[in-house]
Amino acid sequence: MCFIIIHQRKMKSKLFFLALFLIIPSLVYCTFRTKISGQILSAETDVAIAHARIEIIKTEEIILADEKGNFSIDIEQDNEPFEIHISSIGYKDKHFVFEAGVRYAVIPLESEPIIIPGITIKSTQDNVLTLAQSNISVMLPENANNLEIAELIVRHPDIIVKENAMGEQSIQLHGHESRHVTLMLDGLKLNNPSMNSFHAIPIEQIDHIEVITGNASSAAGDAAMGGVINFVTKKPIHDFSQDILITTGSWNNYSANLQTNLTTGKIKNLINIFGHKATNDFIYCNPLEEKDIRRTNNDITEGSISSKSTFELSKDLSSTLSFLLYKAEKGIPGQTTDYMWFSHARAHALKLDLKEQVRIQVNEYSHDVMLSFQQAESRYRNKIENPFYTYDSENRSRIFDALWQFDHIIGSCSSRAKVGFRHENYTYYDHLVPTQSIDLKIRNNVFASYESLIPFSLFKSSISIIPSLRIDKLMNDDAFLSSHLTIEVPRGPDKFQLSISGGNSYTMPEFTSLFWKGDSRVQGNPNLKPEQSLGGKTSVEWTSKYFSMKASASYNRIEDLIYWYRSAMGVWKPENLTDAELYGFSGTATWEPFEIVSLSLSGSKIVPINKTGSSDHHNKYLPHKPLHKFGTEVTVSPFPLECSFSLNTIGKQYDNFSNTVVVNGYTTCDVGISYSSKLSDNLRLNAFVGVKNIFDESYETSRNIPAPGRNFQCSLKLILQ
Structure with missing residues (x-):
């Protein structure tokens, strides 16, 4: 025992x-070990990146983030600072360092093009315009909570946004007027005779923007002599998320946006509600009166509701329904000929867009069938005792589009065929003088196009040839053939790309130019001919780890340019007055000397020359076209802050054909600081404070149209996932 x-x-x-x-x-x-964690998000969309690959530098151990981008790692404290390398398909690799004492971080990854033979993927969605990747530049709304559409697209070196006498914005693309630039929404044309279409799209709806500079009628048809701007909207996602954005700024400028991703059964829904109100009564220098005065009747109240729903019937069959309703009321501040502001002039706008798209994917074949309906109404009224300035007019237009698109990929070759129909009708009502109204006018267009990408090797170098052809047949009118040919050296492991392209385009006269009745002083011209162009472009692009650049040079010859002019009898009338040449160059360069520092430069120079031999204005500059644009931006991003400084210069422009009246160029500076923080596992906060035109530059985008001086903007965005 x-x-x-x-x-x-x-x-x-x-x-x-x-x-x-x-x-x-x-x-x-346990005493000498700790845990670090974080979440990996898309820098452009704030959407979690599922299953990102994370390599621990010291041990070469590899882990994967979960479906919501979250990860955690046990480390020894004496290993601080702690380094990891993150990679995910469709995004740039990122080297990240957890400094001593840092236990949690939100890590954004920037999207990066994926080059697969015959396919180019940029941003979160495929480009929908052309197979020639070198012809498209893609813009991402990286700080969309701080921007309007116009402020985003002007970052492109070839784009300038100007304001007209009605207080409405218009786009110039490498010197080409807005009527020569095709605006598209998810690949369908937006150009509308009744109103400015792009302003109705909420910036929060934009996934990315595709820009083609130069002749593009083979891709977009009518009105693409200067190029194409395609607004590609976000796709609904499966996971629930909700964003709330509130913005405020100078001159009683307030806006709010609510966006929700919601899945019901097999249907994924993206819903967006937007509202904006501003007085915009800024003070400007009036050179006629030689004093500072306040701009009045420049207010705006606008709002929209939009949705996008995707129903996946099977793995190879899906349907997407899109809806947009936009309504606005604004003041009309004055005329272009003098600084006379009207206190009673008002404009009203209403826009409705409906689109249905069905996609069928069968192995290497894909079919898209799209139906779209647009309705736009705008009304302009000025109640004033002086009968010379009194008006009450209304524009109405309806557009119906039907498109079938067929994509085919065989190995490294790919092709795209389209067949479509477009119906436009337009009516103008003059409520004061009914005899000056324009009765219903109709334009029907049937078109077919084909584009292919053919790769081959030459002297051990990969080369692609991308020919495209489109024929447009207008009912009761001529047929127009548009063509384009691109020869490019695709981007390979050395990140170098070279392309040469050329083509022709056309632009039909606007309804108002053809049929405007006006009065004894202003008349339309039903005998106008379409404007036509022929040109070419060459571009080069090179990318390394810390530096990237892209440069291009272009030439475009335009015949039968339409301009309004005053005859000897004092009557304003449009005519095919001018032949012209527009040539120039543009480029961008970005340098990232450190992980948190980025420097970008961009610029363009154009030479728009009148080439009408019989004119007194031969070899003079065309009017209303700024001759150059240069920009610089410096960004410093010590997480969780991002500080930016930008300097933008717009060159002079001439206001008449004889080049005797000059609108001076100008330079503006903007600064901003943003802050990002994860409040909880499912809630993130983004905040921004910025100052535009910090040195209070007094300038005009068009003659006698004053631009705002120094102004402030603040925004707060909550992201719930």
């Missing part, structure tokens, strides 16, 4: 020392 007791005591002692042997190292181990 004693032996058993003694043996048990010895066993307990051994167990005790064994326990100490096991526990003490564990305690020591």
Whole structure:
């Protein structure tokens, strides 16, 4: 019995020392170890990146983030700072350092093009315009909570946004007027005779913007002599998310946006509600009166509701329904000929867009069938005692589009065929003088296009040839053939790309130019001919780890340009007055000398020359076209802050054909600082404070149209996932 007791005591002692042997190292181990964690998001959309690959630099161990982009790693404290390398398909690799004491971080990844033979993927969605990747530049709304559409697209070196006498914005693309630039929404044309279409799209709806500079009628048809701007909207996602954005700024400028991703059964829904109100009664220098005065009747109240719903019937069959309703009321501040502001002039706008798209994917074949309906109404009224300035007019237009698109990929070759129909009708009502109204006018267009990408090798170099052809047949009118050919050296491992392209385009006269009745002083011209162009472009692009650049040079010859002019009898009338040449160059360069520092430069120079030999204005500059644009932006991003400084210069422009009236160029500076923080596992906060035109530059985008001086903007965005 004693032996058993003694043996048990010895066993307990051994167990005790064994326990100490096991526990003490564990305690020591726990004492010198800790945990770091974080979440990986898309820098452009704030959407979680599922299953991103995370490599621990010191141990070469690899882990994967979960479906919501979250990860956690146990580390030894003496390993701080702690380095990881993150990669995910469709995004740039990122080297990230957890400094000593940092235990959690939200890590954004920037999207990066994926080059697959015959396919180019940029941003979160495929480009929908052309197979020639070198012809498209993609813009991402990286700080969309701080921008309007116009403020985003002017970052492109070839785009300038100007304001007209009605207080409405218009786009110039590499010197080409807005009527020569096709605006598209998800690949369908937006150009509308009744109103400015792009302003109705909420910036929060934009996934990315595709820009083609130069002749593009083979891709977009009518009105693409200067190029195409395609607004590609976000796709609904499966996970629930909700964004709330509130913005305020100078001159009683307030806006709010609510966006929700919601899945019901097999239907994914993206819903967006937007509202904006501003007085915009800024002070400007009036050179006619040589004093500072306040701009009045420049207010705006606008709002929209939009949705996008995707129903996946099967793996290879899906349907997407899109809806947009936009309504606005604004003041009309004045005329272009003088600084006369009207306190009673008002404009009203209403826009409705409906689109249904069905996609069928069968192996390497895909079919898209799209139906679209647009309705736009705008009304302009000025109630004033002076009958010369009194008006009450209304524009109405309805557009119906039907499109079938077929994409085919065989190995490294790909092709795209389209067949479509477009119906436009337009009516103008003059409520004061009904005899000056324009009765219902209709334009029907049937078109077919084909584009292919053919790769081959030449002297051990990969080269692609991308020919495209489109024929448009207008009912009761001529047929127009548009073509384009691109030869490019695709971007390979050395990140170098070179392309040469050329083509022709056309632009039909606007309804108002054809049929405007006006009065004895202003008349339309039903005998106008379409404007036509022929030109070419070459571009080069190179990318390295810390530096990237892209440069291009272009030439475009335009015949039968339409301009309004005053005859010897004092009557304003449009005519095919001018032949012209527009040539120039543009480029961008970005340098990232450090992980948190980025410097970008951009610029363009155009030479728009009148080439009408019989004109007194031969070899003079065309009017209303700024001759150059240069910009610089410096960004410093010590997480969680991002500080930016930008400097933008717009060159002079001439206001008449004889080049005797000059609108001076100008330079503006903007600064901003943003802050990002994760409040909880499902809630993130973005905040922004910025100052535009910090040096209070006084300038005009068009003659006698004053631009705002120094102004402030603040925004707050909550993201719930």
